[in-house]
Amino acid sequence: MKKFLIKGGKKLSGTVEISGAKNAILPILAACLLTRGKTVLTNVPKLVDLKTMAHLLRIIGARVDYIRGRMEVDTADVCFPEAPYELVSQMRASIYVLGPLLVKFKKAKVSFPGGCAIGARPIDLHLKALEKMGASFETKKGYLYASTDELKGAEIDFENVSVGATCHILMTATLANGKTIMRNCAKEPEIDSLIDFLVKMGAKITGKGTSTLIIEGVKELFPVGMEMMADRIEAGTFLIAGAITNSEITIANCNPEHLESLILKMQQAGFEIGVDDSSMKIFPTRKILPVNIVTDPYPAFPTDLQAQFLALMTIAKGTSYIEDTIFPDRFMHVPELNRLQANISQEKGKAKVIGVESLSGAEVMATDLRASAALVLAGLAAEGETIVSRIYHIDRGYDNIEGKLRLLGADIERIEE
Numbered sequence: 432m433k434k435f436l437i438k439g440g441k442k443l444s445g446t447v448e449i450s451g452a453k454n455a456i457l458p459i460l461a462a463c464l465l466t467r468g469k470t471v472l473t474n475v476p477k478l479v480d481l482k483t484m485a486h487l488l489r490i491i492g493a494r495v496d497y498i499r500g501r502m503e504v505d506t507a508d509v510c511f512p513e514a515p516y517e518l519v520s521q522m523r524a525s526i527y528v529l530g531p532l533l534v535k536f537k538k539a540k541v542s543f544p545g546g547c548a549i550g551a552r553p554i555d556l557h558l559k560a561l562e563k564m565g566a567s568f569e570t571k572k573g574y575l576y577a578s579t580d581e582l583k584g585a586e587i588d589f590e591n592v593s594v595g596a597t598c599h600i601l602m603t604a605t606l607a608n609g610k611t612i613m614r615n616c617a618k619e620p621e622i623d624s625l626i627d628f629l630v631k632m633g634a635k636i637t638g639k640g641t642s643t644l645i646i647e648g649v650k651e652l653f654p655v656g657m658e659m660m661a662d663r664i665e666a667g668t669f670l671i672a673g674a675i676t677n678s679e680i681t682i683a684n685c686n687p688e689h690l691e692s693l694i695l696k697m698q699q700a701g702f703e704i705g706v707d708d709s710s711m712k713i714f715p716t717r718k719i720l721p722v723n724i725v726t727d728p729y730p731a732f733p734t735d736l737q738a739q740f741l742a743l744m745t746i747a748k749g750t751s752y753i754e755d756t757i758f759p760d761r762f763m764h765v766p767e768l769n770r771l772q773a774n775i776s777q778e779k780g781k782a783k784v785i786g787v788e789s790l791s792g793a794e795v796m797a798t799d800l801r802a803s804a805a806l807v808l809a810g811l812a813a814e815g816e817t818i819v820s821r822i823y824h825i826d827r828g829y830d831n832i833e834g835k836l837r838l839l840g841a842d843i844e845r846i847e848e
């Protein structure tokens with residue numbers, strides 16, 4: 432099993448280049464099933480989750496090639512509308528193929544996702560919306576058997592804001608018969624990027640950037656090429672890497688507009704942050720101040736940066752409160768950070784972080800993607816050696832994080848046990 436060995440306490444310097452956004456590319460890959468022919472995506476990072484989605488598309492009958500940041504998806508021979516348990520259980524975003532398969536084949540067999548390390552993540556909003564559009568479902572042996580005579584446009588009022596349900600229903604509605612109105616949609620930048628992709632393919636969508644999306648179904652979509660947007664969560668993670676090591680670094684090839692909530696909190700924590708159109712620069716501070724955060728849907732503070740920001744607060748001068756309203760169980764990093772001599776107590780959905788003078792290296796275990804990033808960040812700041820195990824979680828969403836950190840001067844190595 433691979434681990435990271437981190438010798439902490441080093442200052443970072445220089446520039447890190449941010450990769451394409453996993454959470455933008457996953458729905459776009461599923462949306463390739465809406466057309467027949469070759470889609471070309473560029474700025475695609477090497478990530479396990481994208482490999483998993485490519486594998487799923489291949490099972491369905493697509494040809495997927497990936498060479499150095501360029502992914503080609505040819506859906507000309509797509510023929511098998513099924514998503515097996517082995518893949519859906521590894522990656523919940525696999526559920527995105529359900530709607531496109533239904534609209535193209537009028538039937539689909541997709542495994543239920545099951546549990547996940549950051550808590551219960553139901554798919555009821557996806558299914559209710561598809562039912563309203565004319566789908567029906569049966570469940571047998573952990574699989575969802577979906578069928579429809581025809582998917583039709585519908586009025587969908589989401590009970591809760593969901594990124595996944597918004598992406599999924601949006602892409603499905605592009606080929607449904609008639610008009611779909613979706614209210615209470617998520618507004619994450621990755622959804623805007625999916626809209627750009629679908630519109631480029633010929634979809635008719637209005638309301639981009641707002642919580643109401645209106646989709647006029649079309650008969651056909653056409654294959655296109657598109658460059659993938661930068662990953663705001665990776666960019667935010669590196670910004671926090673600069674902060675936790677109190678260093679001056681530049682985060683290049685990103686969109687700071689997507690990180691306004693984080694930048695504001697970093698400024699409140701005492702960091703000066705320089706921003707231009709496509710990069711951010713963080714400067715050291717004399718004193719890291721405690722700051723409270725509450726995660727909420729975009730544009731509020733993202734749950735995907737909660738663990739990393741919490742790691743930073745472990746060495747702030749004072750007490751901070753970190754609340755996750757989206758995934759209240761997403762605090763598996765807390766006991767691990769406490770192994771590094773952090774002082775965090777936690778109850779459902781909320782952590783109290785009493786800043787300590789310094790963290791101290793130890794062996795810790797990654798439990799999910801963003802928790803792993805938090806442990807790596809803490810390891811960079813801790814005195815002595817930190818070993819982070821189960822780093823396969825981090826490979827799901829960060830392309831060569833150790834290489835990028837080493838280029839900034841960190842002492843981090845991937846080791847085999």
Ligand code: UD1
Binds near residue numbers: 556591617
């Ligand atoms: C996406 C992101 C994930 C991020 C999350 C929240 C991808 C591939 N993943 O996940 O990185 O942490 O958004 O920003 O883009 N919910 C329901 N019923 C549903 C769907 C969701 O109750 O049918 C609840 C969830 O349990 C959660 C909340 O809605 O409490 C938000 O989840 P959602 O936005 O759907 O997250 P994902 O799309 O799974």
